[in-house]
Structures are given as structure tokens and as C-alpha cells.
Amino acid sequence: MMVFRRRVDIVARAGHVRAALEDDFHHFRVWACHAGSLVTAIGGEALRYPYSLCPQAGDQLQALIGMPLARIAHSVTRHTDASHQCTHLLDLAGLAIASAARGPCQRRYEIQVGARVHGRTRASLSVDEMHVLNWEVNGTMIEGPAPYAGVDLREGMARWALGTLDEETAEAALLLRRCTLISMGRAYDLDAQAHAVSSGRCYSQQPTRAEQALRMQGSTLDFSDKRQALCAQDQAWLHAWPDVPAA
Numbered sequence: 001m002m003v004f005r006r007r008v009d010i011v012a013r014a015g016h017v018r019a020a021l022e023d024d025f026h027h028f029r030v031w032a033c034h035a036g037s038l039v040t041a042i043g044g045e046a047l048r049y050p051y052s053l054c055p056q057a058g059d060q061l062q063a064l065i066g067m068p069l070a071r072i073a074h075s076v077t078r079h080t081d082a083s084h085q086c087t088h089l090l091d092l093a094g095l096a097i098a099s100a101a102r103g104p105c106q107r108r109y110e111i112q113v114g115a116r117v118h119g120r121t122r123a124s125l126s127v128d129e130m131h132v133l134n135w136e137v138n139g140t141m142i143e144g145p146a147p148y149a150g151v152d153l154r155e156g157m158a159r160w161a162l163g164t165l166d167e168e169t170a171e172a173a174l175l176l177r178r179c180t181l182i183s184m185g186r187a188y189d190l191d192a193q194a195h196a197v198s199s200g201r202c203y204s205q206q207p208t209r210a211e212q213a214l215r216m217q218g219s220t221l222d223f224s225d226k227r228q229a230l231c232a233q234d235q236a237w238l239h240a241w242p243d244v245p246a247a
Helices: 054-064 073-078 087-102 157-164 167-187 232-238
Strands: 004-013 016-023 027-035 038-048 105-113 120-127 130-138 141-144
Touching: 004 087, 004 167, 004 232, 016 087, 016 232, 027 087, 027 232, 038 054, 038 087, 054 087, 073 087, 073 167, 087 105, 087 167, 105 167, 120 167, 130 167, 157 167
Parallel strands: none
Antiparallel strands: 004 016, 004 105, 016 027, 027 038, 105 120, 120 130, 130 141
């Protein structure tokens, strides 16, 4: 049975952080430099993406230059309009900056969302091979366990998580929320789309460019039985540390 998987790898050292994300639909990288408590440079790279204009969204991350380092990944949404960013590049930038704020570290998130049966699925997340979250989900509603039972993934979850959970648990919960929602794409033939939907939710889906954002045929992969292949291509890049910032 098909399983949606995502891996996020982050390596933070003094003054520099690199992060990579790969799942069934996406493969992105983000790097950032910081001096003192501020982001001084940032860049993103799209290696596999759903629409032809997605790579252009990497330039939008420049809006985060000058942002104070913040231990809460969601803080990036206070410094830029998320609807004009690539959702996944911005999420990855937030995770990278939060890791930089905590100091030198290396971290791996792994997410798994099972195939839905009558609208229900189980979504889980581990951090550095340690199991952290395991939800029973019906549609967009988390049915358990506590304290997540009754929380709707689409209705106010970010506010609830940031106000209820400690910072790292909230970070993990919002990452799992994102993956649980986008895993729903597995139920559709995405390659049947000619171009992005004009929803206004992200860079490629802005009404001014959605029709020019052509569907990248064949960009969806299946990692159900290939967990170790996720981010395998990123390891050398993650651990390469140039003297000057480079994407």
C-alpha cells in the first residue's frame, strides 16, 4: 500500500545553516548565513517541483534577510507574506533558521502518512530516529491521541500549537500537519493538470502567474519502500561548508 514520506535534514554550524527536504512531490534546499542574531544571507534551490515557475520562488526568500534568528520556525511568516512564497521553501527556511537560533546541531525529521481508508489515516513523525508524534486522522480532524484529539488541521492549528505546546513539539506538530494535508495529493492524478490552480495560496498559484506555471509531468515519485533514498543526494551538499555563502 502506498505511503507518503518526507525527510528533512538540517546541519547548522557557527554562522551557517543548510537544510534539505524531499518527499513524493518535492525536493528543495535552503541555506542561510547569520551574524550576531540576524539572518544576513539566504538562498533556496528547487531540484524537483510540481510547477515550472516554482524555482523562481527561491528569490522570494530574500525577504527574510535582516530577520532576527528565532527558535520558532513559524516566525518566518511574520516577516514575509507566505502566499507569495513557495510553501515548502518557506517552511524549510523556518526550520533552518530555528535550528541556527538553537546553535550548532544536526537534525533529521522523518514523516510517514499512510494511505487513507474511508478517509482515515495514521500520520507519524520522528526526530533523529526517536518517535515523537503519532496521530489518528479522519479527513482533516485529528482523532487522537490527547492533546491533539479534536484539533482540525485546517482550522487554527498553528495558533493552537504555538500557544499550547513547547517550541520543539509545536515545530514537529506543524511539520506533520503540513505533510498530512499534502499527502492528500496522492488521491489525485496531478499530472492531469495543465498548470497550477489559481488559488492565491503560494507563489505559483498566484492568479497573475498560475496559467504560466505549467505542471511538471512525472515529478511525483513513490518512496513507500525507499525511505533511505530520501535526501540521499543532499548529503555531500549538507556537509560542505564554503568560505562564502553559496547555494
